[in-house]
Amino acid sequence: MxxxxxxxxxxxxxxxxxxxxxxxxxxxxxxxxxxxSETDDSGLPIEASxxxxxxxxxxxxxxxxxxxxxxxxxxxxxxxxxxxxxxxxxxxxxxxxxxxxxxxxxxxxxxxxxxxxxxxxxxxxxxxxxxxxxxxxxxxxxxxxxxxxxxxxxxxxxxxxxxxxxxxxxxxxxxxxxxxxxxxxxxxxxxxxxxxxxxxxxxxxxxxxxxxxxxxPSVGHTGNTGFDLSVPYYFNLAENYDLTLTPRYMSRRGALLGGEFRFLTRTGRGELKADYLPNDREYGSARGSASLRANAGLAPRLTGALRLNYASDSQYLEDLGSSLAVTSTTHLERAGELRYFGDDWDLLGRVQQYQTIDERIPARNRPYSRLPQLRLDLFKPDGLAGTNYLLDAEYVNFYRDDSVRGHRVQLFPRIGLPLRRSWGYIEPRVGAHFVSYMLTDQIEGLDDSPSSLAGTFSLDGGLYFDRGMNYFGNAATQTLEPRLYYLYVPRVDQDDQPVFDTGVFDFNFDNLFRENRFNGPDRFGDANQLTLALTSRVFSDQSGAELLRAS
Structure with a gap:
């Protein structure tokens, strides 16, 4: 041709x-x-070549x-x-x-x-x-x-x-x-x-x-479902709520109906999802799941949130989940919370439980319920003589069947003195981390009311250098930012304290400058360490956007 x-x-x-x-x-x-719109060209000339x-x-x-x-x-x-x-x-x-x-x-x-x-x-x-x-x-x-x-x-x-x-x-x-x-x-x-x-x-x-x-429509094939076809239909019910129904056919398991209802009110929004499979040919019975997420502004500075999740059995998400993130889920959260925002502080009240999806997880490794959790976070800048004040305070009642359980109180006040100039900054900070427990079913031989107190001292400082440069034909500014961070925390005995919700932070650049290498109050790591870091950034002179960062 x-x-x-x-x-x-x-x-x-x-x-x-x-x-x-x-x-x-x-x-x-x-x-x-x-x-x-209707365009009237009748009065216009015709141009032709x-x-x-x-x-x-x-x-x-x-x-x-x-x-x-x-x-x-x-x-x-x-x-x-x-x-x-x-x-x-x-x-x-x-x-x-x-x-x-x-x-x-x-x-x-x-x-x-x-x-x-x-x-x-x-x-x-x-x-x-x-x-x-x-x-x-x-x-x-x-x-x-x-x-x-x-x-x-x-x-x-x-x-x-x-x-x-x-x-x-x-x-x-x-x-x-x-x-x-x-x-x-x-x-x-x-x-x-x-x-x-x-x-x-x-x-x-x-x-x-x-x-x-x-x-x-969504079409696929997996070992769990066989041929898998979903055909969603959207119902625009009103300006502030809608519904999507999704019939789903799986050649190995049968027909499933899924739905998603979304709503928007004057003070909040939410969504309700549910799936139901009346007869799973592989599993041998009916199966389903449901979830509800809602957020609302209840009053000036007061918000509320609700998160409820349910699955009919431990294999439901693995067999019928639609993504890797869903099928690898091990726990489903059920929580309700209220949060009040002050000028320099916020107060959180929460109740939280989990449904464990993976039955292979032993009871000792399943998450605790918080019944309830109360948390106060305070940051007060521009205090006396330029100081700033910080406070983390928390009370939690932890519960889990056949495990150590009980009440935990944490207080972590700090005071810092930030000194900042255009060319750099330095901030010394001192604090004290206190945690106390009242426990039930404590391990034999360990204190059922343990507590610990650890003082902290940190010194954070850095310098700023910059120069003009050409970045792929555009005017830009490059910075050079050396930083020094020193942390001292004495070692304290925490052997009698249970571990309710605490692990070690993943290693990354930002975590090098934390006061505690643990992500919860059950453990406070001792330290006598010095961190040296160097960061360089490139900014556009026209927009101010950060174009490149290396640390």
Whole structure:
């Protein structure tokens, strides 16, 4: 097969010019909605150019031949041959047609178009809808009005030309960009060439406005589920709440129904999710899961949160979870909390329990319940003589079956004296970490009311140097920031203290400058250490954005 003619290649390039094909998804409204209005071009002149032209004065028509380019207002028509009726503004075009308007682009071999009414028809059309990032082919395409087009024997996709990963084919399709949806009849949805869904009629969004309709199906295959198909349907119930129902078919396990209800109130928001499988053929019984997350502003400075999670059995998430993060979950949280924010402090009250999903985890390694937890965090800058005050205070009642349990009180006051200049800073800080317990079922031979007190001293200092530089052709500033951090904490006996919720921080750069290498109050690490660090950053002089950081 020979190479296409230059005019054909130019038509293909113009058809796709400026369209972002980054999201290869079919039935989602990723692009923003557009506002289309009735444009009156009837009073505007017709501008035309061609290799040759002939006029029939009796019939009041003009015929143009060879690379015809006709423009009126925001409409442009290119073709090999164009006949224009100067009385009716009707246009008949043939050969390598490219019709362009802000809302639509079409190519084909023959077109009829009315310049005044902006209505027309293109045979054997390829089309593009720039605002929807959509494309396809049709036996015929009809322009009904601004933003509205109809097609017969059509394909539709939002994948780039040449990539038909997602493809919709239908006997008929209407795209209404004013309302932001498409309506297909006798439609088949294909994924990687394989048909996965047939519908005699359905609608789908073409922009990001909320409306009821089918969303992108999910298709896969795993050892746990076999062939796995999910077809979500979105219900736009009201401005402040909506519902998504997702029927899911798994060849090895059966049919599952999932739902997600989202709501927004004047003071908060939340979402309720649930899945139910009435008869798991592999497991032998009904299975399900549910979760509720809600946050609310209850009063000025007072917020509340609720997090509830449930699974019917220990293998549910592993068998039916939809992602690696879900299937690897070992515990499900159930918690409610209130938080009050003061000017320099905040107070948290919380109750928290966990459902252990992985039954292989021994009881001694499962998380404790907090029934309840009360925590006060205070940071008071600009205190006496430039000092700042910090306080971490907490009370928790820990509970776990067949384990050491009880009450813990922690107090960690600190006072620092930050001295800052444009060229650097230094901040000495002293503190005292106190923790005390009242325990039940303590290990025999250990104190059931242990406590410990550890003093702390730290010295943090750094310098700032900077210079101008050229960063890939743009003006920038590079800094050099040496930092020194000294920490001293004497060793204290903590052997009688249980470990309720404490571990060691992961090693990273920021954790080199912590007062405690442990992430909870049950242990406070002794230290007599000096840390030296060097950081260099690059900032844009124009925007102030940080472009590069190395430490």
């Amino acid at each position: 020979g190479q296409p003619e230059p005019s054909v290649r130019a038509t293909a390039r113009s058809l796709d010019e400026g369209i972002d094909w980054g999201a290869c998804q079919l039935l989602v409204g990723a692009p923003p909605s557009i506002q289309l 061609a290799d040759s032209a002939a006029a029939d004065l009796n019939a009041e028509q003009a015929t143009l031949h060879g690379d015809v380019d006709l423009v009126r207002g925001d409409t442009r028509l290119q073709a090999d041959e164009v006949v224009v009726n100067r009385l009716t503004s009707a246009v008949d075009a043939r050969g390598n047609i490219l019709l362009q308007r802000p809302d639509i682009r079409m190519s084909g071999e023959r077109a009829e178009y009315q310049l005044d009414s902006r209505q027309g028809r293109v045979e054997q059309a390829s089309y593009r809808v720039p605002a929807a990032h959509a494309r396809g082919d049709a036996a015929s395409a009809e322009l009904v009005g601004p933003g509205i087009s109809r097609y017969s024997d059509i394909t539709y996709s939002t994948c780039q030309p040449g990539d038909d990963a997602w493809l919709l084919s239908a006997n008929a399709l209407e795209i209404d960009q004013n309302e932001g949806f498409g309506t297909a009849r006798n439609a088949t949805l294909r994924f990687m060439g394989a048909p996965i869904l047939y519908a005699p009629w359905f609608t789908f969004p073409t922009d990001n406005r909320r409306r009821s309709g089918l969303l992108v």
